[in-house]
Amino acid sequence: MATLAETQAVLAVALRRSAPLAGDPELSAQAARIARGNERLSPVEQVDVYREQFWLRHVDVLRDDFASIRHALGDEAFERLARAYLEACPPASFSLRDLGEHMPRFLAERAPWSEDPFLAELAKVEWAFVDAFDGADAPPFDPASIAGRTEDEWPRARIVLHPALQRLSLAWPSHDYRVAARKGGEPERPERRACRVVVYRGPELLHYLEVEADAAAMLDELARGAPLGEACERVAREVGAANGDGASLEALEGKLAGWFADWTSLGWIRAVRFGEGGA
Amino acid sequence: MSFRDRHAIPDLGVGVGFRIPHYPRVLDSTERLMDWFEIISENFLVAGGRPLENLSRLADKYRVVPHGVSLAIGSVEPLDTSYLAKLRALVARLDPPWVSDHLCWARAPGVHIHDLLPLPYTREAVDHVVERVKRVQGSLERPFALENVSSYMTYRDSTMTEWDFLAEVAERADCGILLDCNNVYVSSRNHGFDPAAYVDAVPADRVVQMHLAGHTDKGTYVLDTHSDHVDDEVWDLYRRAVARCGAVSTLVEWDDDIPEWEVLAAEAAKARAARAEVLAAPRAAEVG
Incomplete structure (x- = not known):
């Protein structure tokens, strides 16, 4: 036996x-x-x-x-x-x-x-x-959590992204191909084109959004828990070097308020932490 | 005192499985559409997102019982403690009156087969499963029920019938039984035994739930597909089981070729009527 x-x-x-x-x-x-x-x-x-x-x-x-x-x-x-x-x-x-x-x-x-x-x-x-x-959830962003914060507190702030947010660095617009194929279409294989895409959960469905290189770099920095000031400096350096135009920190900081508004409304940003303890 | 009485196992009535095509109908309806729902545990052992949101909405309206397919209680591989921890969290979230999985094996070194493989009905297998059921029941702190599976093979080494095996495991582990009438029927067709003898031998006081489902005749064997109406002979077995076990929560499974909600609800209504008819009959227990 x-x-x-x-x-x-x-x-x-x-x-x-x-x-x-x-x-x-x-x-x-x-x-x-x-x-x-x-x-x-x-x-x-x-x-x-x-x-x-x-x-x-x-x-x-x-x-x-x-x-x-x-x-x-x-x-x-x-x-x-x-x-x-x-x-x-x-x-x-x-x-x-x-x-x-x-x-x-x-x-x-x-x-x-x-x-x-x-x-x-x-x-x-x-x-x-x-x-x-089906990635982890996080409580929605609470606007009251940033009320009364002074300007000099923000460089040390760490912005917490939704834990299920997916950041993709692609060599083709493969996300478009995926959607077309899943809808039953007959998409042609796309031409090579570098792009950065965020996949995220909406209230009902999954969504994706192609983002600019500097926004994607900023999201990468935030995802690794970098304080906002350090993140801005690094992104300005990297994007400037990549473009060969030495994009200024000032120009980048000019975009921050818009990104912050967009990313909170899309549910990507879930919290801002002002302590030294990290994300 | 019977297992059901000791654990205050309620009779939830007749329910169905919570399946994606029916989510909008079930979750958006203001009516109470069903007595209770069963979920496949593994579909909700996830970190977050829509699955858990849907589950919360369901649990707000209905009693929900988790039914697993991956515990692999009969595998010789160690119990998956990560799986058990997640299942424990699901149980805490739902507070179900019992939790169930299958009397089978599914894991081997380096592979999860994701099937409900029958065990050889041997002393060694009884001892092995009993110890593991005790651990699972202790870990979940909840009555645990084992479901008999449909099977397509028998073992040369088996030394007892399936129903004796099930009964001995349940008695020695002191656990509940989820009696799947369709599985009894499917296995009886595949292995040539009398399904009524099976139902008559099951420890009635340990049966906390029953399953009904459809199957598919593949010619040389019958496959448990959950893709059709409950067969007439399975209805007969169900009536026999109700007569023997009394008012036990019943669940209609339909997992493939899933029909419109109304078709599934009608099948559940048929089970409700059959159950009521048997329970109303005088001395129903004499059948067993």
């Missing part, structure tokens, strides 16, 4: 085999020593019922989570990708929600898909939407 551990170990291998068990004589023999079978299904066929379900279930989840990649590749090629992914990154979390978390890295590293970096970028965008959907 096999122990429970031995039984589960054999079945776990058998269920992960992508083709029918009959094609693997050794595994079939092991499965046949475990399953009893009946007059309609042999022991191996009984195990195959579960094996088929393993692949159907997990490929279906990936098909839903990465619909734009399925559009880009077509159904058959996507199925090959999904199966290769599941073999390399078997489901490990209790939740199917996490199944595709390694897809961006897998596509970036594994040939032949790594030869087309647009695919890894699409996966990154798709996964940003997953994370934005």
Whole structure:
């Protein structure tokens, strides 16, 4: 009699085999020593019922989570990708929600898909939407929390962004492609164009917004918990260097009030902390 | 005193699963559309966002019971403490009268199979599951119920029937049972046993909930698909189970090819009527 551990170990291998068990004589023999079978299904066929379900279930989840990649590749090629992914990154979390978390890295590293970096970028965008959907909440911004603060307090203030906010740095407008593909359209693969995109939760739906480079850099600084004054200096330096025009700190500070108003109304900013304790 | 009495397990009536296509209807209606709702626990073990907002809105109006699919109580892998911590938080949020999952295994080293795999019905498996149920029940501080699964394979090593296995685990672990009448029927078709014998052998006082669902005949086996109306033979089993167990909370599952709300509500109404009819009959318990 096999122990429970031995039984589960054999079945776990058998269920992960992508083709029918009959094609693997050794595994079939092991499965046949475990399953009893009946007059309609042999022991191996009984195990195959579960094996088929393993692949159907997990490929279906990936098909839903990465619909734009399925559009880009077509159904058959996507199925090959999904199966290769599941073999390399078997489901490990209790939740199917996490199944595709390694897809961006897998596509970036594994040939032949790594030869087309647009695919890894699409996966990154798709996964940003997953994370934005059910990421942590934070209380809404309270305007009273900044009432009465003096001008010299703001450089040390740390602005807290919504924890589910996703900031993407893209080489293509992949977010537009994703939306068009998911709406059932036939979008063409876009021309390469660097862009920065924020994915965020609205009151009802997920939204995305393309932002300018300086705004994106500022959001990056705020997300890492930099005090506002330090964030402004660094962004001015970086953006100025990137543009070759030495954008001034003054010009950047001129945009701050507008950004602050926009980002609080969009729900991106959830709090402002004036203490030294950090975000 | 029975398990149900000791834990003051209420009869919630007849409910349905809380599924996405019905969210607007259920959450926006000012009417009370159902006695209670069951949720798939894992769908709400998330950090935040719409899932939890929807759950809060549902729980404001209805009694909600979490039903898990990923605990893997029969796996030899250690219990997933991170999962249990999240489930405990969900239980604290909902304050349900019980929590349920399946009598199955699903995890192995390095992989979560996300299926409800049957266990071999052996002494070793009984001992293993009993210890883990005790730990789960203690951790959740809530009555815990095990559901019998539909199965498509049997083990050469099994030394007892499924119903004896379920009964012994429940008795020794001192837990509840979620009796899925469709699963009993599906497994009886797949393995050639008498489903009535199964229902008659279940410790009636431990049954805290029943499930009803549809299935699909695949020719060489019957698959538990939750994609159709409850089959007539499952209704018969349900009546038998109600006669034996009494007024037990009942849940209609419909998870694939999900119909309009009215169709699902009609199926729940059918369960309500069947239940009422059996409970009104004199000496209903004689059936069992």
